[in-house]
Amino acid sequence: MTATQVALIAIIAVAVLAALAAFSIASRRTESDWRAEMDGRALRSDRSRVPAAVAARPKPVVEEPPIQVAEVAEPVATQVVEIVAVEEVSPEEAGVTRRQFFNRATLVLFGTFSLTMGGGMLAFIWPTLKSGFGSDIDAGTVDEIRTQVFQADGSITPLFRPDARAYIVPITDEELSGSQFVDKSLAAGGFMALFQRCVHLGCRVPWCNTSQGFECPCHGSKYNYTGEYEAGPAPRNLDRFVVELRDGRFIIKTGQIIESPRAPEKTVAYPQGSSCIAIESAG
Template sequence: MSTNQILILAFAAIGLVGALAVASVALRRGTDTEPITGVTDRKAMRRDRKRRRAQAAPEMPAATAPDHDEPAPIDPITQRQEVGPEEYGVTRRQFFNRGVAGIFGLFMAQMGIFSLGFMWPRIKAGGFGSKVAAGKAEALATQVFLPDGRVSPLFVPAAQAYLVPFQGDMAGSSFEGLPVVAGGLMALWQRCVHLGCRVPQCDASQGFECPCHSSKYNYHGEYEGGPAPRNLDRFVVEVDDSGQFIIDTGQVLQTSRASNKTAVYPQGPSCI
């Protein structure tokens, strides 16, 4: 499984977990079985009191002394009255919680969609992160040599890789047993293994020399000097039935600094 496929699955899993979390919060908030109680606010109480007084006023005899046997009127502010769930409706807390859960759910959904949209074209188009067909292996092999027999790495933009001929002895090398050579070619990732700068080739020295911190590699991508911790990384390659040279950019192979070099470096002055 390629790195991009693993990333997609990870994002999908995160999105799913987020959606489940939102759904569980929303459902829990939405199915409260406890009766909702509350108190009416003071303004409503005052309005009710005024209304009751207005209704009662015409019935009062104009000059009648107050009846001391009547019970004292109930003060609606101190004697608060509970209301049922139908009267009260959705509480402010419920409204706020549902709003937050909804916004969070929308945010997670957008994140998931944008992440998939960002990565999807790369996978679909057979670009970096998947298998890249670089061309007929035989034709490619003829392009990586200069007329004087020296090596001229061929850059394949879709794979971010240099094609180089492998002319050394695999036995005892840092590549022994790895599927990094096919049709006499290797595919080196252009990215410096120190801090990731793009490493250009140097025709004069017959190697790769990083302009950032001066790491150097021979044309097989084997470590020759500088702060780089290992050889240049390379991709798994194969020649398919139709003779196409396939670079699997989803499978990056790392190898430790070569103690047994398979290419001579330098063969001329350095470029940096």
């Protein structure tokens, strides 16, 4: 499974988990006791004002003035006392509280954001699964490659495929039997595909025609034309792609990168001429 496929599965898993979490929280909120949504301080305040919290509907009480007698000189005032009662209502009557509204709005926003991000990432990754780097690249027929790689003077020039970020280099059956090429999926039709990236710090490694090898201009790592480490700070050989033949066409599976340690014995000689870089590489 390629790194792209793993990333895609991880994104889908995160989006599904986010959706499940949002749904779970929303369900619990809806089923929770409506009393828990009430403001505790307001409720206590109301209860302290009216001990009998559950009373009849508000009803003004008018105190009858006492019967006036001749001896009473002072006038008697009439006092009206209004009792405010708290009446319990059902969740249906109460409707949606402000807190519930904000909670649900937050969940909706979070869900929308997650879906948008997941969809965007999927759209970004999806094309690379079908074409381009990370997919299977058709580099042409073996005959076409052979014509471009082998030169009239006996030298070779690797065929560079920018879409695969790979150099196509020759390899004989004898060289293929070497210990580091035990994985036969690394060669097909007499060719291999080397990743262009230097295994030291990732610079693109150019081909040097005079030395018949790859020489990194960043820190001086050098590799022969089969990608085997020769000199410099690189910790291993150039990485290779899995390849195969389909109906006579050379397919580079750029989703599968194979690493290999420094080769104890080289399959081809290096250098075969002067070097292209002035950096003195140190092993």
